[in-house]
Structures are given as C-alpha cells and as structure tokens.
C-alpha cells in the first residue's frame with residue numbers, strides 16, 4: 001500500500017449526495033481479476049457519453065464535457081470534494097482502487113458509507129469527514145478560484161487552505177499509523193497468531209459444532 | 214447492570230483481542246466467497262506466500278457472472294459467452310482447487326447466489342460471525358448471526374488470519390409492532406423502513422429488527438429484510454433467535470446433528486436482545502401503516518406506496534434532496550406528481566438474493582397462475598436463487614405456472630440484479646424488479662429500476678404497469 005503523509009493537489013468538486021459505488025465504478029469493470037487499471041473507467045457512465053466495456057481502449061470514446069473531471073481546470077486533481085453518504089452501495093473495493101488509480105489521494109465529504117470508508121484506508125486513500133458548513137464553504141472556494149489546491153497533512157491532521165487557514169480533521173490512530181507507514185494489516189494481525197489460536201481452543205470447547213470439518 | 218443487545222452478545226462471543234485504540238480483533242466463523250471480489254485476495258495470499266488459516270470455515274460458489282440460460286449452462290465454463298466473465302468464473306475454480314476450499318461449482322446443483330446458498334446449506338448458523346466480499350452479507354443476520362460485507366483486502370485478511378479488525382458499531386433497533394396487512398411482505402416492510410430513515414439512516418449501526426410484526430415473519434422474509442439493511446446504510450441486519458430459526462436450520466447439511474444439535478439449541482436460546490438492553494437509537498414503526506411499496510427514483514429511499522405518486526419538488530425535505538429528485542426525474546424519465554400506477558414497464562425481474570427463495574417464487578406464482586404476461590412486456594424473468602430452490606420449485610410445478618403465463622424460467626445466479634451477465638435492461642427501459650438496488654445503470658446502462666416485492670412484480674408483469682396486488 002502507498003504510504004500517505006502530506007499531499008497537495010487540485011480539488012475536484014462533485015456536488016452530489018449519495019454517490020454510490022455503481023457510479024464510481026460500474027459493474028462491467030468488476031470482471032477484472034486484477035487490482036489495477038480501473039482509473040480510466042472511474043465514474044464511467046458520467047464521464048463518457050457511450051457505454052464502457054472492460055478491457056477496451058477508452059482513448060477514442062466521446063467524453064461528457066459537462067462532467068467535472070473532464071473540465072480542463074480540474075485535470076490532475078488529487079482531492080475529491082463531495083456531499084453526504086459518499087460510497088454507498090456495494091462492498092466493491094474496486095471503488096477505492098479506481099479512485100486511487102485515477103490519481104485521487106483524499107476525499108472530503110460530510111459522511112461516508114461504512115464499507116467504502118473502511119476499504120479506502122486499506123488502499124492509501126484518505127476519506128476525510130468535515131462538517132456540512134465546512135464542506136459547503138470548500139465548494140464555494142473551489143468554484144471561485146481556478147486551480148484551487150488543498151494540502152492534506154496527515155501527521156498533523158489538518159487541511160491547509162491556500163489562504164493559510166487550517167481545518168483540523170479526525171482519523172483513528174490505528175488507521176493513521178497504517179496509512180503513514182503504508183502497512184499491510186495482515187502482517188500486523190499475524191503478530192497475534194497466538195491469541196487467535198488460544199481463542200479457537202476456548203471456542204471449540206464452548207461451541208464444538210462450529211468446528212466440524 | 215443493563216442488559217445486552219443481541220449485537221453486543223455476538224460481538225463479545227467473537228472477541229479475540231481488544232486494542233487500546235478502540236479497535237478489536239474479531240474471530241470469523243464462516244467466510245463465503247464468490248468470483249468477483251476474491252481473485253485479488255487469492256493473488257495477495259500467493260504473493261505473500263500465505264495459506265488460509267482454517268479451510269473448513271470457507272465456502273465458495275460463483276454467482277454474479279454465471280449465465281442463466283440452460284443452453285449456455287449446459288456446456289460448463291466453456292459455454293460462458295463473455296470471455297471476461299469466463300475468466301473470472303474459472304479463476305474462482307482454480308483458486309479454490311489450489312487452496313483446497315470447498316466450492317459449489319457452476320454445474321453443481323447446490324450452486325446459487327451466495328446469500329441463498331449459505332442459509333440453505335446450514336452453513337450460516339445462529340451465533341456465528343459470517344462475512345463475504347459482498348455488501349448483502351447482512352442477509353445472514355436473519356439467523357441471529359453477526360454478518361456483514363467486507364472489501365477484498367478484508368477477504369484476504371480473513372483468509373489469512375480468520376479474523377477482522379473491527380470497531381464496535383452502534384445499536385439501532387427498528388421495532389415493527391402490530392399486524393401486517395394482507396399481501397404485505399418483508400420487502401414492503403423493509404422498503405417502508407428505508408423510506409422512513411433514509412439510505413444513510415443506519416450508517417455506523419448494527420440494525421436489529423424486532424417487534425411482533427417481525428416475529429410473525431418467516432425466515433425467508435426476515436432474510437429479505439436483513440438483506441436490505443445495507444440499503445439503509447447498516448452493514449449489519451439482525452433478527453433474534455426463535456423457534457422459526459431453529460426449525461429452518463434443523464437437518465441442513467452443515468447444521469449440527471444429534472447431541473451437538475441439542476447443545477447448540479440450548480446455547481442459541483440466548484441469542485436475543487435482553488428485555489432491558491440499551492439501544493443507541495430506537496425507531497418505532499406501526500405495521501398497520503405499511504402499504505405495498507414501489508421505488509420511483511435512483512436510490513432505495515426514493516420509495517412510495519402503490520397508490521402514491523412521484524413526489525414533487527415541494528415534497529423534498531431540503532436542497533440536497535431537491536437536487537437528487539431533479540436528477541432522478543430526468544434519469545427515470547418521470548414527471549413530478551405522476552401516479553405510480555401510470556408508469557409503463559418494459560421488463561420484469563423476479564430474483565436476486567433479496568427475493569429468489571422458494572417462498573418468493575410461490576408468492577409470484579400465486580399471482581401468475583392462470584394469467585398472462587402483458588403483450589407490452591418485452592421480457593419477464595424468473596431466476597431462482599439456487600439450484601436447490603429451482604429443483605424445489607419444479608417439484609411444486611411453479612416453473613410450469615410461470616412458463617404458461619409467459620415468464621422465462623432460468624438457471625440460478627445474480628442475473629439482472631446487477632447485469633454482470635447477459636441479462637440486462639436496455640437504455641431507458643423500466644423494470645419492476647425484486648432486487649435491492651435501483652441505482653443508475655445498476656441493471657444495465659440507462660436502465661430504470663423500480664424495486665417491489667415478488668407478488669407486486671408478478672402483478673406488474675400481468676398488467677404491464679404497477680397494480681395493487683391486494684386488489685387482484
């Protein structure tokens with residue numbers, strides 16, 4: 001996993017609530033058995049005017065000029081700004097894979113769906129929760145100035161605005177630690193293998209029917 | 214000391230280790246796998262040279278990509294027309310063979326939608342933790358099991374460690390008291406609930422369904438409800454253990470037998486929330502208020518009753534919702550104020566992990582019996598949830614009822630629920646669907662989904678538009 005420390009980048013605004021995982025990456029792309037290469041199909045149905053196919057070349061497809069990520073001013077964006085309940089719907093980890101592959105490193109929204117939130121951290125993508133008013137204000141500032149950038153400082157847990165103003169944000173300690181160091185949590189869990197085995201011994205006595213081979 | 218909720222009990226039973234930062238290591242009893250979210254996890258294991266921690270905890274079956282026509286199914290994996298789907302199904306077989314995981318392969322009669330197969334096999338038992346790389350894993354909570362969807366990294370984590378790193382959720386109780394009207398199903402109850410609390414209403418919560426109306430529901434109906442807990446934002450849906458749970462589980466292939474059955478049965482009696490349990494939030498619903506439900510928009514919370522209408526902008530609660538409504542009118546091709554019964558339908562889909570069990574098919578067949586699908590309907594599909602459901606339905610003659618009425622009777626799989634195989638909606642087509650999501654493009658590019666119960670879907674197929682199933 002890519003480590004996340006301090007990221008500075010252009011902010012792309014998607015002024016929409018309940019952005020679901022089908023929207024982020026439509027199901028036909030879930031047929032891939034790989035973890036990478038989903039970026040060109042991120043928001044496929046919003047981004048292109050035709051229907052996308054897996055394993056196809058996307059370079060000649062007609063773009064929807066109205067879609068935010070197609071507008072010249074948001075090219076190279078690294079931060080996605082959205083409304084409440086971002087990532088609702090399915091458990092597909094292809095959603096954070098696609099966002100990350102496209103170039104996003106952080107999302108800012110008032111709330112997220114639980115599974116999406118969880119999946120993001122495992123892929124070096126930082127989902128930041130900010131109050132509605134702060135999100136509103138960011139939408140206004142992004143609209144008002146072309147090339148608007150934010151710096152996300154994870155060690156300090158602040159978002160720095162171009163004006164120098166800082167917005168603090170919350171992130172739980174374990175997730176922060178893993179993100180900062182790009183750690184794989186399987187390795188960490190396996191350090192507690194003895195505790196897992198001990199649990200299994202006790203549990204097998206209490207509920208032997210759960211351990212029938 | 215205050216009593217415990219069912220969720221609290223399940224959590225404590227599976228706690229391996231608590232950490233200082235508020236996370237915990239939770240033991241997983243059952244891990245279900247399918248072809249879409251597992252290939253990258255197996256690949257991860259291989260790269261790290263890791264082995265599954267406990268093989269017998271895993272059970273796999275392909276469901277999302279499998280074709281549903283018998284013609285394609287007959288020739289096995291080679292018969293799958295779409296090359297990308299074929300690779301994905303084959304990859305699951307190869308991974309399960311390589312690591313030694315039990316799999317019901319495509320040609321096995323026990324194959325089906327993973328959330329239908331688990332309970333049907335008794336692989337889902339009360340008091341278990343059940344996970345799967347699929348958000349509708351909440352379904353299994355109907356058995357007083359702690360069940361939720363996970364992402365692919367977590368699939369790999371469970372394979373390698375038999376555990377998950379979790380944070381305790383909040384306790385939410387949805388209490389439905391009273392008697393449900395005639396013709397009102399679990400699907401109507403859960404859609405009504407989503408309409409009340411919204412698609413984010415359960416975020417961060419384990420959502421228990423309780424009250425006299427829930428106790429009166431069958432296990433199938435409870436599964437339908439828990440299945441859609443995720444559509445209300447809750448990763449976990451739960452129903453307390455009772456005699457119906459025991460009756461459903463008894464005698465299934467993976468269920469305990471003889472002495473172990475007695476032992477298990479005794480232990481399961483405690484799988485209910487205590488009378489004095491404390492919930493973070495309680496929502497009270499009156500069963501008598503619930504009417505047959507139909508979604509009109511592109512989110513499950515955009516739902517109304519069969520006698521209702523597409524809401525107008527004035528009915529939106531705030532600006533964000535108003536914007537959502539406008540977008541939904543456009544995508545769905547509907548006008549504000551339009552009556553639900555005036556929506557013309559093109560296709561009908563009866564299936565998915567929400568409503569493809571035997572009880573669902575019986576309800577739909579009851580309506581279809583002796584009637585004909587309207588000539589304006591291009592296609593009406595019935596897709597059983599598993600090979601065993603299909604066999605049972607055929608034994609009861611339900612397939613003949615459907616075929617005589619003009620429905621297509623298919624092989625088991627996810628099918629048009631998410632259109633990863635050939636079953637999909639055309640651009641702009643309206644579909645009455647018994648599935649769980651009406652998101653844009655969910656059932657096919659530009660497709661327009663209306664979520665309903667199986668009886669309502671069958672009635673809509675006959676009429677060509679939505680009708681009140683209670684009036685038939």
Ligand code: SF4
Nearest residue numbers: 349565566627630631
């Ligand atoms: S039937 Fe639909 S919701 Fe259920 S597992 Fe399959 S695709 Fe997912």
